[in-house]
Amino acid sequence: MAKNDEHITLGHGSGGQLTxxxxxRMLLPRFDNxxxxxxEDSALLPGRLAFTTDSFVVSPLFFPGGDIGKLAVCGTxxxxxxxxxxxxxxxxxxxIEEGFARVDLETILDSMADTAREVGAQIVTxxxxxxxxxxxxxxxxxxxxxxxxxxxxxxxxPRPGDAILVSGPVGDHEAAIFHAREQVARRLHVTSDxxxxxxxxxxxxxxxxxxxTMHDPTRGGLATVLCxxxxxxxxxxxxxxxxxxxxxxxxxxxxxxxxxxxxxxxxGRLVAVVAADAAEAILATxxxxxxxxxxxxxxxxxxxxxxxxxLKTAVGGSRVLRMLxxxxxxxxx
Amino acid sequence: MAKNDEHITLGHGSGGQLTxxxxxRMLLPRFDNxxxxxxEDSALLPGRLAFTTDSFVVSPLFFPGGDIGKLAVCGTxxxxxxxxxxxxxxxxxxxIEEGFARVDLETILDSMADTAREVGAQIVTxxxxxxxxxxxxxxxxxxxxxxxxxxxxxxxxPRPGDAILVSGPVGDHEAAIFHAREQVARRLHVTSDxxxxxxxxxxxxxxxxxxxTMHDPTRGGLATVLCxxxxxxxxxxxxxxxxxxxxxxxxxxxxxxxxxxxxxxxxGRLVAVVAADAAEAILATxxxxxxxxxxxxxxxxxxxxxxxxxLKTAVGGSRVLRMLxxxxxxxxx
Numbered sequence: 187m188a189k190n191d192e193h194i195t196l197g198h199g200s201g202g203q204l205t206x207x208x209x210x211r212m213l214l215p216r217f218d219n220x221x222x223x224x225x226e227d228s229a230l231l232p233g234r235l236a237f238t239t240d241s242f243v244v245s246p247l248f249f250p251g252g253d254i255g256k257l258a259v260c261g262t263x264x265x266x267x268x269x270x271x272x273x274x275x276x277x278x279x280x281x282i283e284e285g286f287a288r289v290d291l292e293t294i295l296d297s298m299a300d301t302a303r304e305v306g307a308q309i310v311t312x313x314x315x316x317x318x319x320x321x322x323x324x325x326x327x328x329x330x331x332x333x334x335x336x337x338x339x340x341x342x343x344p345r346p347g348d349a350i351l352v353s354g355p356v357g358d359h360e361a362a363i364f365h366a367r368e369q370v371a372r373r374l375h376v377t378s379d380x381x382x383x384x385x386x387x388x389x390x391x392x393x394x395x396x397x398x399t400m401h402d403p404t405r406g407g408l409a410t411v412l413c414x415x416x417x418x419x420x421x422x423x424x425x426x427x428x429x430x431x432x433x434x435x436x437x438x439x440x441x442x443x444x445x446x447x448x449x450x451x452x453x454g455r456l457v458a459v460v461a462a463d464a465a466e467a468i469l470a471t472x473x474x475x476x477x478x479x480x481x482x483x484x485x486x487x488x489x490x491x492x493x494x495x496x497l498k499t500a501v502g503g504s505r506v507l508r509m510l511x512x513x514x515x516x517x518x519x
Numbered sequence: 520m521a522k523n524d525e526h527i528t529l530g531h532g533s534g535g536q537l538t539x540x541x542x543x544r545m546l547l548p549r550f551d552n553x554x555x556x557x558x559e560d561s562a563l564l565p566g567r568l569a570f571t572t573d574s575f576v577v578s579p580l581f582f583p584g585g586d587i588g589k590l591a592v593c594g595t596x597x598x599x600x601x602x603x604x605x606x607x608x609x610x611x612x613x614x615i616e617e618g619f620a621r622v623d624l625e626t627i628l629d630s631m632a633d634t635a636r637e638v639g640a641q642i643v644t645x646x647x648x649x650x651x652x653x654x655x656x657x658x659x660x661x662x663x664x665x666x667x668x669x670x671x672x673x674x675x676x677p678r679p680g681d682a683i684l685v686s687g688p689v690g691d692h693e694a695a696i697f698h699a700r701e702q703v704a705r706r707l708h709v710t711s712d713x714x715x716x717x718x719x720x721x722x723x724x725x726x727x728x729x730x731x732t733m734h735d736p737t738r739g740g741l742a743t744v745l746c747x748x749x750x751x752x753x754x755x756x757x758x759x760x761x762x763x764x765x766x767x768x769x770x771x772x773x774x775x776x777x778x779x780x781x782x783x784x785x786x787g788r789l790v791a792v793v794a795a796d797a798a799e800a801i802l803a804t805x806x807x808x809x810x811x812x813x814x815x816x817x818x819x820x821x822x823x824x825x826x827x828x829x830l831k832t833a834v835g836g837s838r839v840l841r842m843l844x845x846x847x848x849x850x851x852x
Contacts, residue, residue: 192622194616194618194624195649196649198615198647217635219643221608222645240612241612242648243648277663279661281576282532291545295550309550309552310554314541315532317532320653322655326655330610332570
């Protein structure tokens with residue numbers, strides 16, 4: 187084994203290629219079972235339930251548009267939502283560094299409670315651990331969630347001609363975290379898109395039979411989630427770069443620091459593959475909802491079984507998209 | 520607010536009085552709902568499901584009798600088991616410090632997989648985060664679990680005359696962790712009792728209608744869990760100190776360092792309140808099982824509504840037991 191394979195690196199937590207490798211090589215062979223195998227955001231359990239978990243280590247804990255508490259509930263709600271599941275029951279596992287300010291914890295717990303309440307979910311079980319000063323960085327939160335899957339929605343393989351939709355501009359969350367940390371430009375205002383997507387998904391469920399898959403492009407960004415979806419389904423996607431909505435401020439920040447918005451994490455967006463003849467109606471439903479006002483059609487499914495994802499670039503070329511190769515920014519969620 | 524109330528301390532993670540206060544003052548007012556309110560080890564969901572979570576920050580990661588992986592699965596399995604629930608689906612949330620040895624992670628994941636397999640549970644969903652060197656201490660694991668509650672078991676209030684049983688000697692886990700850290704005496708051999716209790720509970724379920732409550736005495740130990748149970752049920756317990764099984768080695772270590780075995784964490788024991796006329800049969804069933812060979816009757820429920828827990832001491836006196844007041848030892852699980 188090569189020297190650099192002997193230790194876990196920040197890249198293993200990037201959500202990109204190295205995370206993918208760690209799951210494929212270390213986790214799947216040990217834990218493999220029918221519910222885990224699809225490696226989707228949620229495991230599908232009998233009784234039309236969905237079950238998911240996420241740990242949150244975001245730094246800083248408070249950022250424009252949210253805090254770790256809001257993020258922790260949104261993350262788990264969104265993993266359930268993209269499985270077509272109404273979020274019902276959420277757990278709250280706190281790992282707190284000794285000396286953490288009580289008032290900050292209270293603000294964060296308020297965010298968790300408010301966010302859960304907004305989507306009709308309940309925080310029903312929890313656990314609190316405290317570690318010595320220096321053994322953790324402030325606060326880490328784990329949430330797991332159980333949701334009830336919408337009856338008419340059954341994820342299915344994308345088909346040639348299907349449309350690919352995104353619910354809004356990409357990269358806002360990662361840009362907000364980066365800017366909160368680095369203060370790159372004094373006059374730049376970027377706000378995280380951090381939001382609980384269930385209300386949008388619930389509206390979209392009137393078109394459930396026409397929706398093939400939904401995913402939330404978090405770590406690794408839109409490009410990584412599209413590559414994973416294409417690869418798992420064994421079909422190829424074509425994405426029109428000019429059609430991908432990116433906020434002016436995010437584009438500016440990306441140009442300044444050399445990031446690619448296609449790889450920047452969102453925390454309140456979803457990407458859906460839908461039947462071509464229903465695409466317009468689904469897009470209209472999304473745009474009618476506050477969480478999908480800036481939704482757009484960004485590409486289509488090709489008649490090719492390679493599992494590749496092609497990007498038609500803004501300047502008229504075409505290139506193959508890959509999963510995020512290394513870490514763009516650690517601890518974005 | 521007093522100065523020492525402004526920050527979170529190690530005591531807030533002790534599982535004792537301060538943890539209790541944090542839950543009562545900070546968490547319950549924000550999250551209160553019917554499923555959370557009983558504050559049991561698992562939330563009881565519709566469809567006879569149980570749902571629970573625990574984070575694990577044990578130090579050291581490897582100890583006599585187990586490692587953090589085994590502990591993480593046992594902890595969640597046991598919270599489900601004492602709710603009378605068969606563990607079915609488990610989540611695995613990893614927070615890894617950059618530079619963690621891959622081979623250690625593999626060993627720990629093997630432990631998780633083996634322990635889950637032994638009780639017929641599946642690890643169906645997970646998440647991996649990596650933080651910079653120095654931002655966490657090696658590895659933290661969160662597990663959440665969903666189980667199916669045994670049909671005939673419905674927890675109920677203890678009644679005067681009920682017997683209190685414990686499934687084996689108390690304090691082994693905390694003693695093993697302490698000794699692994701401090702190496703107090705060269706010739707001392709203490710091994711954690713870390714075990715997944717579902718097989719024992721499944722055997723006990725033949726007596727389900729005679730079992731009032733079950734709990735696992737982890738952080739805070741036997742005394743804390745008895746105080747909590749008595750307080751919530753509004754009935755008083757009398758515990759016979761001489762009847763509480765404690766291993767010779769654990770007693771020796773406690774004498775050496777001034778610990779009280781009644782407050783030392785177990786990770787493979789349960790305490791049950793059962794109907795008096797079924798107590799002998801239930802004890803026999805427990806003793807017939809490898810996980811309950813050293814089970815014992817340790818006390819009874821009194822005809823008093825104070826919610827107190829009295830200890831008949833080995834020397835013939837009597838005193839009131841309280842929840843663990845401060846931290847006995849941090850990061851035991």
